[in-house]
Amino acid sequence: MVLYVYAITAASPSYDLDGLEGVGPGSSPPRTVAAGPVAAVVGDVSEEVRPARRDLLAHQAVQERLMAAGAVLPLRFGHLAPDEDTVREALEAGAEAYLSALERLRDCAEFHVRATQDDEEPLLRRALDEVPGVRDLDARIRAGDPDPRLPLALGELVTRQVQAWQQTTADALVRALEPFARDRVVQEPTGRDFLNLSLLVPDDRADALLETREELDRELGDGAALRFSGPLPPYSFVG
Structure with missing residues (x-):
């Protein structure tokens, strides 16, 4: 025993x-x-x-x-x-x-925040519209350029651009949410997530946090969404 x-x-x-x-x-x-x-x-x-x-x-x-x-x-x-x-x-x-x-x-609880890319299509269209290198490679492929390296180069360029946009969005979300918290822990996202954030939130700030969550979710766009869990026991802030 x-x-x-x-x-x-x-x-x-x-x-x-x-x-x-x-x-x-x-x-x-x-x-x-x-x-x-x-x-x-x-x-x-x-x-x-x-x-x-x-x-x-x-x-x-x-x-x-x-x-x-x-x-x-x-x-x-x-x-x-x-x-x-x-x-x-x-x-x-x-x-x-x-x-x-x-x-x-x-007088605190943990809130877990994930930003998830539910739909990649808006970011792919944005890359084609806004990034010259992406537009040029896509045009060459559509025109029948036989260079076998072009699809891989296009994929790598789009991936880098999407990751850069997601990182910018994640950083902005952290800046918007951390004023509600006594402490925060940013962890490595997995799957379709591009933000994995734990917040230690005082009880008297929880309602304001959730109100801000609704505003941020509406503003997020580009096929992304916020996932909130909490209040939870503060596992991420022990130790």
Whole structure:
């Protein structure tokens, strides 16, 4: 039997964990293990935890309950410790840093922002209309120029131009959104995304952020759209 560790909180006031299910097979309901001014929320688990949907939801439910009651340092899914003594030792060793982080996150939540290129056609048309090199290569190909290098050159030039426009848009979005946040983390976008941004937003700024989101979404154009998630536990701002 090992411990599944959900989060770190202040030891006082205590958090209501009644009715919450534990993560993993043979799990116990979440409980706290305190060491001085800080505590960890843990539960017993009988074997290795896998990210099954039921367990992911149980993990998230604990984080949301804790976040609704006060500042929390949420741990990502799957964090294990061998026993309570090990947890207490870690809490004692890091108490000052944990308290500082909890204070920084107090009355805040994470909002996750993605800018996604749902439709590339508007940017491709824009490149043909606005970029001389693209127009010239496209005209040569349409005129029957047999040079086999032309399609590749055209594709590379269009890709570079689209990426440049997207980076400019992403930078502008960050500048527009960061005044609402206490902190921000820009991560590498994937897939059709060209912005992957996490914001640590004070509770009293959340409504204004969402209002600005609607304005930015209307202005974005070029086949792009904003995706907002939140309020969420502040995973990106722990540590």
